[in-house]
Amino acid sequence: MPFTRIMLRQNYPEEKLRQLSKILHQALTEEFAVPAEDCFQVIEMLPASQLIFNRHYLSGTRSEDFVLFHILAGKQRSIEQKKNFYHALSRKLFAKFNIHPDNVMVIIQFNTAEDWSFSGGRMYIPEDLC
């Protein structure tokens, strides 16, 4: 149920976008209780003048590799899940994509199940309520 907007300065080719998308989705399924099929993302590539960030605020040094993940999920997660997810995403991005952890920023928002319609004009009904 999450929908994520990924914002970048780098103008990655399609193959890199696919990798990035997969890494995020892996972290979400492993640490954020997201079903494997539940994958909805937008990737936005912006020139430097349109993606503005402070180089050092609460980080080491951000570079042109900066990536901002803005996630909207349909039900709350525990502090533990959030911590584990932040850590897993950052670790995977470094190991598999060579993005330094200083360059990884994440923002999460939550709404409720009734605020989602996946298709067919039907409100989403959580499976554990079926």
Added chain:
Amino acid sequence: MPFTRIMLRQNYPEEKLRQLSKILHQALTEEFAVPAEDCFQVIEMLPASQLIFNRHYLSGTRSEDFVLFHILAGKQRSIEQKKNFYHALSRKLFAKFNIHPDNVMVIIQFNTAEDWSFSGGRMYIPEDLC
């Protein structure tokens, strides 16, 4: 008071964008208690590699016609209003725009009246409080 971001893979010409905008706004005014003049939207057209969705999760089959509506509104709506809105939007899109209901996804968020300034540097004051 809603602001909606419409995300698409299709690269529609202006006339089609106008139709899409109108269909959404009609569904909002008819089923979501939105005033006729209260129309604020962004339409984002993205290549396939930048709008990523699962083809089948909680749907029949999604295609390149997939459209994702992300709505932010200034006051809560009832479950009944949400259900009716999802249904009306999906029905109108099929009847007037030939988008199959499998391709229509909607996400809603809410904040409060004081979180909106429409113009003039003034906080929005709900009419029923005037």
Added chain:
Amino acid sequence: MPFTRIMLRQNYPEEKLRQLSKILHQALTEEFAVPAEDCFQVIEMLPASQLIFNRHYLSGTRSEDFVLFHILAGKQRSIEQKKNFYHALSRKLFAKFNIHPDNVMVIIQFNTAEDWSFSGGRMYIPEDLC
């Protein structure tokens, strides 16, 4: 901790984008309790057919200069702070950028500190809790 998306119809050159970014950030630091270094923004420039707004709803007359600020902040602000921020942003945009207050719209959302990871795979820990 705020992240702001600025949406425009005007296709401003980089120097104007820098000014716009600075004006917003000044209003945030002066009236919205935002630290000077805490600056994260996206600027999105859209053709008229993709940034749709009503010309008069709760405003005088909107023109092609219309600008919509969508702000997400990590902790609530008081009604007074919100009022002062709306006013300061509108005033500065008119004085320094010549955008008429009729053209300035602002929407704010809030989440919580634990919903932010600025870098390093670490959850944000508010300074006053350290």
